[in-house]
Structures are given as C-alpha cells and as structure tokens.
Amino acid sequence: MSGIMGVQNLNSQPVSYQYLEKMVDILAHRGPDGADIWVEESVGFGHRMLWTTPESLIEKLPLVNQAGNLVITADARIDNREELIPLLKLPERPIEKITDSEFILAAYEKWGESCPEHLLGDFAFAIWDKRQQSLFCARDHFGVKPFYYYYLPNQVFVFASEIKALLCLPQVPRRLNEVRIADYLALMMEDKAITTYQDILRLPPAHSMVVNQSGLNIWSYWTLEQRELQLESNEAYAAEFRKIFTEAVRCRLRSAFAIAAHLSGGLDSSAITCVARNLLTQEGKTQLHTISSIFDKIPECDERAYINAVLEQGGLIPHYVRGDGIGPLSNLNSIFQYEDEALLGPSHFYPWTINDAAKKLGLRITLDGFDGDTTVSHGTTRLSELARQGKWNTFAQEVKALSPHHNVSHTAVLRNYGLPQLRDLAKQFRWIAFAQAVQKIHQYFGISRKLLIIHHGIKPFIQQILQRWHKQEKSQKSLISQIPLVKRQFAEQIHLEERIQTLDNSTQSPLTLREEHWRSLTQGILVYTLEQMDQYAAMFSLEARHPFMDKRLIEFCLALPSEQKLCQGWGRMVMRRALDGILPETIQWRGGKTNLTPNFLHGLVHRDRQILDEVMCNKLESIEKYINVDFLRTAYQRLISADDKASNDDSTVVWQAVTLALWLDHKQVML
Numbered sequence: 001m002s003g004i005m006g007v008q009n010l011n012s013q014p015v016s017y018q019y020l021e022k023m024v025d026i027l028a029h030r031g032p033d034g035a036d037i038w039v040e041e042s043v044g045f046g047h048r049m050l051w052t053t054p055e056s057l058i059e060k061l062p063l064v065n066q067a068g069n070l071v072i073t074a075d076a077r078i079d080n081r082e083e084l085i086p087l088l089k090l091p092e093r094p095i096e097k098i099t100d101s102e103f104i105l106a107a108y109e110k111w112g113e114s115c116p117e118h119l120l121g122d123f124a125f126a127i128w129d130k131r132q133q134s135l136f137c138a139r140d141h142f143g144v145k146p147f148y149y150y151y152l153p154n155q156v157f158v159f160a161s162e163i164k165a166l167l168c169l170p171q172v173p174r175r176l177n178e179v180r181i182a183d184y185l186a187l188m189m190e191d192k193a194i195t196t197y198q199d200i201l202r203l204p205p206a207h208s209m210v211v212n213q214s215g216l217n218i219w220s221y222w223t224l225e226q227r228e229l230q231l232e233s234n235e236a237y238a239a240e241f242r243k244i245f246t247e248a249v250r251c252r253l254r255s256a257f258a259i260a261a262h263l264s265g266g267l268d269s270s271a272i273t274c275v276a277r278n279l280l281t282q283e284g285k286t287q288l289h290t291i292s293s294i295f296d297k298i299p300e301c302d303e304r305a306y307i308n309a310v311l312e313q314g315g316l317i318p319h320y321v322r323g324d325g326i327g328p329l330s331n332l333n334s335i336f337q338y339e340d341e342a343l344l345g346p347s348h349f350y351p352w353t354i355n356d357a358a359k360k361l362g363l364r365i366t367l368d369g370f371d372g373d374t375t376v377s378h379g380t381t382r383l384s385e386l387a388r389q390g391k392w393n394t395f396a397q398e399v400k401a402l403s404p405h406h407n408v409s410h411t412a413v414l415r416n417y418g419l420p421q422l423r424d425l426a427k428q429f430r431w432i433a434f435a436q437a438v439q440k441i442h443q444y445f446g447i448s449r450k451l452l453i454i455h456h457g458i459k460p461f462i463q464q465i466l467q468r469w470h471k472q473e474k475s476q477k478s479l480i481s482q483i484p485l486v487k488r489q490f491a492e493q494i495h496l497e498e499r500i501q502t503l504d505n506s507t508q509s510p511l512t513l514r515e516e517h518w519r520s521l522t523q524g525i526l527v528y529t530l531e532q533m534d535q536y537a538a539m540f541s542l543e544a545r546h547p548f549m550d551k552r553l554i555e556f557c558l559a560l561p562s563e564q565k566l567c568q569g570w571g572r573m574v575m576r577r578a579l580d581g582i583l584p585e586t587i588q589w590r591g592g593k594t595n596l597t598p599n600f601l602h603g604l605v606h607r608d609r610q611i612l613d614e615v616m617c618n619k620l621e622s623i624e625k626y627i628n629v630d631f632l633r634t635a636y637q638r639l640i641s642a643d644d645k646a647s648n649d650d651s652t653v654v655w656q657a658v659t660l661a662l663w664l665d666h667k668q669v670m671l
Contacts, residue, residue, distance in 0.1 A: 001534070001543030002061070002075040003030030003048030005160035006126050007169070008135050008211055010153070015044035022168040023160060024048060029338065030161060030538045038062040038071055043128050043135070045073040052364055052543050053077065054256045059099040069130040070108065074101045075145050075161055076123035077545075079251040084118070101125070108136065116140075116208055116221045120551060121251070124203075126159060134212035141222055141551045143192075143205030143527040146534050150200050157211045162535070163200055163340035173199060176664075181626055182496045184343045185486045185656060190503035190524035196341040205527055226518050229559035237564050238577035240556065245578065248550035249275045252367060260289040260319075260358045261367040262351075265306030266593045267572065267583075268369025272547050274582050276367060277315045289363060290316050291354045293323030298599045309584035319361065321353045323596075327603030328655065329611045332662050338539040342663030345529065346600050346655050351536040351544075359540035367545050370533060374520045375548040376557050376572040379565025381513040383417035388424075388511070390433060392440035401569025405591030414445055420509075422452065423460040484631045485653050513562040521554060601646055604655065605639065615658045622664040623657060632657050 005023040007015045017039055024035050024046040031048025038045045047061040062073040078084070078100040088106040090098055100121075107115035108127050116123075116138040124145035126137045137159065139147045149159040150172045158166055166172045175198040183189055192204040203209055206222040231237050249272055253259060259280075261273040277288045290311070295301040301323065311318050328349055335344070335352065351368075358366055380402075386395040399413045418441065425434040438452045480491045491497065503524075510516035520526075530549070537544035547553070557565075560574060567573040576588050604612060616636050620629060635650040642650070 001030060001050050001052065001538060001541075003027035003161045003165070003538075004046070004061075004073045004075050004124065004126065005165045006045040006073060006128075006135075006158070007043070008128075008157040009042040009155075010157060010211075010213060011155055012042050014041055015039050017044070019169050020044045020046045023165040026168055027160070027162060027165050029541055032541050036060065036062060038064065038073075040071075040128075040130075043071075045071060045126065045128070047073045050364065050541060050543060051256060053100070053254050054096055055099045057256055058097065059101060061101055063099075063101050063105065065105055065109070070105060071128040071130075072101050072105050072108075072125060074104055074123065074125035076100045076104060076125055077121045077252075077254070078103045078119055078123065079121035079550075080119070087118075113208060113210065114221070116206075122545075122549075124161065132212070134210050136208065136210050137203060138208040138221070139203045139205055141206045142549050142554075143202075143530050144534070144546060144549055146531050147203040148195065148200060149203060149209075151211070151216050153215065157216070159203075162538070163195060163197060166200055167197075173197075175199070178490075178626070179494050179499070180341075180343075181660070182486060182491060182494050183499065184660070185626060186483045186491075186496060186500065187652075188500055188504050189343070189528050191499075192524045192527050196343065202527075202531075224518060224522055224554070224558065226514050227559050228514070228561060229556070230561070234564075234577060237560065237574050238580075241574050241578040242582075244550075244553050244556050245271070245547070245575075246275055246279070248547040248553045249367070250279055251550070252545040252547055253279060255365050257364045258286045258289060258362075259365045259367060260291050260361070260363045262354055262369065263290040263292045263307055263310060263318075264369070265292070265303030265310070265587070266369060267575070267587060267590060268372030268548065270306070270310050270369075270583055270587045271372070271575070271579055272367050272369050273310055273316070274313065274579070277313075278582065281315050287315055287317050289319060289358075289361065291319045291321060291357050291366075293350055293354065294320050295324045295599060296322070297324040298602055301594055301596050301599045303594050306584075306587055306590070309586050313584065319357055321357045323350060323353070324599050324602070326353065327607035328600055329604065329608035329658065329662070332611075332659065333666065335539070336663055336666040339532075339535050342660050342667075343528065344659050345532065346652070347596065348532070348536065349603075350596075351533065352539075355537055355540045355542055355544075358542055363542070365543050365545060366537065367547065368533075370544075370546040370548060371526065371529075372548040372575075373572075374526065375554050376575050377513070377517045377520070377565045378571030379513055379562060379567075379573075380417065380571060381510060381516040382562040382566040383413065384421060384509075385513050385562060387418045387421035387437075390437065392418075392437060392444065396440070396444035398566065398569055402566075402571075403569070405569050407591070410445060411447075414441070414447075419456055422456045426457040426460045485627055485635075485656065487626055487628050490626050513565065514558065517558055517565075521558065597648065597651075601651055604651060605646070609640075612654070612658060615661050616654075619661045619665055620657075623661045626660075627657055 031050040034049035045062040122144035124147040177198040564574040635653040639646045639650045
C-alpha cells in the first residue's frame with residue numbers, strides 16, 4: 001500500500017511544486033517509509049512509500065525510465081511476475097531485485113495502452129509518456145487499489161489515492177454531490193464513477209484512461225465473462241479450486257515483513273489462515289499472526305469455538321480485540337479525519353479495531369476473507385434454476401438437505417425459491433408444466449393441490465390480466481414510495497427513480513445461478529466496499545490484501561456448474577471439498593455464520609446512546625433537505641423502545657441518517 005498523486009496542467013502552465021508537496025504530506029499515513037516528487041514543466045507526480053514486498057525496499061518512485069521519456073508513479077503489487085519475465089525487457093538483475101513498478105513500466109513499453117490486459121494483481125498507476133505528451137492511467141480488475149481524479153477541460157487533471165489529496169489544489173471544488181447522497185440513502189451504490197464530492201470521480205475498476213491536450217478518454221480493458229467450465233469429476237473441480245486458491249494466497253504472502261490474518265472463525269477467513277500458515281511453514285518463514293474479534297458482552301456473536309479450532313492446528317500467533325468494546329458511532333470523529341466519504345457500512349468498526357491492533361504489533365500487511373461468499377457463491381439460486389427447469393425431484397432433495405444446515409423450514413425454502421417459479425408458469429400459460437409442478441410439490445412437500453392451484457395459478461393469472469388493464473396506473477407507481485427515508489421532493493429533484501431504474505438490476509430476477517453470480521461480482525457496492533477497506537487499512541499505514549478478489553479465482557468460480565456451488569444442501573461445495581484436510585471439519589461443514597447484528601444494535605442503542613441522542617436532537621438540520629425527518633424520528637423511537645430487538649429496517653435508517661449528519665458536520669462540505 002502506497003500513496004500516489006499527480007497533476008497535469010492542460011493549459012501548459014508549470015506545475016506548482018508547493019501543491020504537490022501538500023498532496024504528498026496529506027497522504028503521509030499511506031507511506032511513512034519515504035516520499036518523493038518529480039516535476040517537469042506542466043506535469044508532476046508524487047509518491048508516498050510503504051515498504052511491504054521485498055522489492056519495495058529498493059523501490060524509488062516516481063520512477064523515470066533509462067531513456068528519460070517515461071515516468072511512473074504506482075500503488076501496485078504485480079502477481080504474475082514470473083510469467084512476465086520472458087516477455088519483457090527488464091533490468092539485468094535477479095527477479096527479486098526488480099520492482100513491481102519496473103514491471104508495469106516495461107509492460108507499457110511493450111504493449112502501450114494495452115498493458116493492463118497483461119497484468120495480474122492489485123494496482124493503480126499513472127505513466128507520463130513524454131513522446132506522446134499524454135498521461136496514461138489504469139486501475140486493477142476489481143478496484144482493490146483506489147484512484148480518484150478531477151478533470152477541468154483545457155485547464156487541469158489531478159489524481160490521487162485519496163480525495164483529500166485532490167482537495168489540496170485550489171482548482172478542485174469542495175462541493176457536495178447530492179446525487180451520491182441520494183444513492184446512499186436509497187441503498188443503491190451502483191454508480192462506479194461518482195463520489196460524494198461534485199466533479200471528483202473514481203476511475204472504475206478494469207478501466208484505463210488517457211489524458212492529453214485533446215481531452216480525456218476512458219475505456220474498459222477487461223470484462224468478466226459468463227462461461228461454463230466442464231471437468232470430469234467433483235474431485236477434478238476440487239483439485240483445481242485448491243490449486244488456484246492456494247496460488248491466490250501465495251501471491252499475497254510476498255512480503256518483507258510478518259503478516260497478520262483476520263481470523264473470524266468463518267469459512268473464508270479460516271481457509272485463508274490455514275492455507276497461508278501451511279505455505280509459510282513449507283517455506284520456513286515467520287509464523288502467521290492472527291487477529292480475531294471476540295465478544296464477551298454479547299456472547300451470541302462470539303466465534304471463539306471456531307477460531308480455536310483453527311488455532312489448535314498450530315503454527316499461528318494469536319491476538320484478540322474486543323468486538324464489543326466500542327459502538328458503531330464511537331470513533332467516527334477519528335475515522336472522518338481519514339475517511340473522505342460518509343457512506344460507511346455498519347460493520348466499519350471491526351476492521352478499524354483489528355487494523356489498530358495490527359499497527360500496534362508492528363505489522364504492515366493483513367489478509368482477510370473479504371467477500372468469499374460472493375466469489376465462491378452459496379449457490380442458493382440453483383434452487384430457482386431447478387424449479388424453472390422442472391427438475392422438482394432434485395429441487396426437493398436439495399431443499400430437504402439444505403434446511404437443517406441453515407435451520408430453516410422446508411416450506412420457507414419452497415416459498416422463496418420454488419413457488420415464484422410456479423406462479424411464472426401460470427403467467428406464461430404453461431398449464432401442463434404447471435400441473436406437473438403442482439403434483440410434484442404436493443408429492444414432496446405435502447401441500448394441498450387445491451391451494452397451490454388457487455394461490456399460485458388462478459390468482460397470479462387474474463392479477464396479470466388486471467395489471468394489463470391498469471397498465472398506465474401501475475406504471476405511475478413510484479419506486480420512491482418504497483424508500484420512505486428519502487424526502488420525495490429531493491428524490492424528484494435529482495431524478496432518483498430514473499437512476500434506480502437505469503443502474504439497479506436487483507429488481508429483475510436472474511434466469512440462472514451464473515447470471516445471479518455474475519451480477520453479484522460486478523455490482524457497484526463491491527467496488528465501494530473495497531475502497532473503504534483500503535482506507536481502513538491506510539489509516540494505520542497497512543496494506544489490506546484480499547485473496548478472494550483474485551481475478552483467476554473469480555473467473556474460475558463463476559464458470560463452475562451450479563452443482564459445484566450448491567450440492568447436497570451445502571453452499572460453496574467446491575470449496576468445502578477442496579479444503580478437506582486443510583480446514584478443521586467443524587468449519588469445513590459449517591452451515592452458516594454468526595449474525596453480528598445483536599452487537600451492532602447493542603452498540604448503537606447503549607454504548608453510543610449519548611452520541612445517537614445528540615444527533616437526533618440537535619444535528620439533523622444539515623440533512624433535512626434529503627430525508628423525511630418524521631419517518632426518521634419514528635424509526636428512532638421504535639429503535640430505542642425495542643432496545644436490542646429492533647428491526648433491521650429501523651436500525652439501518654437511523655444509522656444512515658446519523659452517520660451522514662455527523663460526516664457533514666465534520667467535513668463542512670459546501671453545497
């Protein structure tokens with residue numbers, strides 16, 4: 001993890017060294033091991049260095065090539081170095097003496113603007129091409145490394161790892177982007193370009209950009225494709241997963257220092273911890289540290305039984321933090337000194353406390369199981385797929401196997417995944433298939449055929465006819481009414497309904513498990529969460545590494561047949577099979593994971609009650625333009641009256657409004 005920044009004056013004026021110094025200084029937390037600036041006429045780069053990999057100890061950035069016609073600043077870890085060595089003209093040195101920025105620069109010299117297509121890893125970089133008089137920038141496939149920019153045509157282009165660095169320049173406005181506020185309040189974070197600041201943008205993941213006197217051009221260099229992989233057996237799929245997953249972890253162990261793993265006791269963090277420990281042991285390297293959140297006050301959230309199952313295998317140095325020691329509002333003033341946007345998730349304080357512990361231990365790199373659920377997929381949409389295909393026998397077998405793993409009834413699973421497909425058959429006038437499905441559901445689940453026909457055949461059929469008659473009336477039903485927290489006048493002003501219809505496809509049911517899996521891997525909230533994870537680490541001069549965000553692993557998992565994702569009632573079956581003998585059995589065959597909502601609610605209503613009441617009583621003025629205050633106050637009263645048994649809807653509404661109000665109060669952003 002490092003910090004990058006740069007300025008290109010498009011009016012040919014010389015770059016101010018003073019402003020670059022300010023940008024470098026304000027990102028000191030990203031790289032305490034060194035700082036440097038390069039300036040040549042109308043272009044200037046800056047860099048903050050955090051030593052992590054062995055090569056970074058000898059790295060000097062910004063870097064000018066031998067010919068003097070290319071300059072790079074980068075925050076990068078390149079994972080396919082061995083593969084690139086024979087393809088590139090690199091310095092005559094051992095590979096362990098060649099830095100990642102040299103690999104990127106050599107790739108640009110060989111492939112030009114196509115170079116990101118040949119790179120694996122996490123990266124954000126900018127290259128000044130003196131020959132072309134252009135600035136080339138790129139960001140990694142999933143957006144692990146951040147890249148923010150401001151562009152004023154014919155005047156200036158400025159970029160940085162964090163928004164606060166851009167705001168050092170007087171040309172960059174500090175204005176609130178109300179569209180982003182509306183997206184946040186609507187829980188619709190699908191726009192991968194905008195930020196909370198007007199005209200400050202993000203380079204989307206898997207995108208490149210060129211800036212020159214002619215303007216700014218952005219394009220996608222890679223897209224995640226939906227394809228199917230066919231191997232000969234379950235064992236073959238498991239072996240391939242184990243190979244790719246192990247390599248994803250191995251790449252992220254390249255370090256000059258000791259490493260910590262966030263160990264929660266779940267399947268994902270445990271898998272990474274166990275594989276990383278085995279790799280380090282095989283290579284005779286320092287033992288892996290683990291940092292785990294424990295919950296003495298809220299025992300229903302405590303995972304120590306599973307954490308200990310991993311630790312008992314040996315080869316680990318355990319550390320613990322109190323997950324119930326602070327609340328979700330406790331340290332926002334400290335966080336907002338670093339975090340540039342208010343759009344925090346309600347679990348933000350867990351990585352904060354874990355990263356704080358890692359910093360105090362003198363560590364620089366953390367591994368986590370971030371979004372393994374999404375990468376591997378629980379595969380429950382396979383149930384809908386089976387019902388849609390008329391494979392009710394297999395559907396019933398999976399439902400009955402799945403129910404005990406997650407402590408849900410057969411009827412509840414049928415209601416969510418089977419009956420909607422039955423209704424669709426009626427709406428499509430497929431009466432033979434409908435009758436066959438009714439018979440199968442009656443046979444396997446004992447539900448009355450008469451009730452199935454009435455409630456899931458006749459009623460949907462009649463409703464569809466009525467909807468056609470009242471099509472105009474139906475089309476006028478506003479999506480905004482489904483988001484009562486957002487003030488209607490504000491929603492109409494920024495055309496929120498149109499944005500949701502354009503950007504959010506979650507209201508459209510996917511036809512296949514693979515389509516649903518692809519959607520989850522390409523959603524905007526994934527990008528935003530990765531950016532937050534970067535900032536939570538950067539606050540403590542750490543680099544967060546996410547093995548489940550490996551491009552090779554994601555492509556492999558997406559291509560798996562549906563039965564490798566859900567089989568015999570087990571989600572993520574391929575991963576469970578692959579890690580047999582590596583994971584403790586108690587974790588390998590866990591059905592679900594602990595719900596941390598009780599700790600969040602207790603923290604919000606009790607530990608942070610004074611802050612909560614202060615905001616609700618005295619600090620809502622800044623957000624009255626955006627929210628329905630009456631609705632918020634009603635939710636707040638229900639929340640504090642229900643104590644720790646409040647609904648998720650009420651706690652989410654209050655959390656969103658309160659954090660937004662606190663952030664606006666802290667940042668004093670101009671409208």
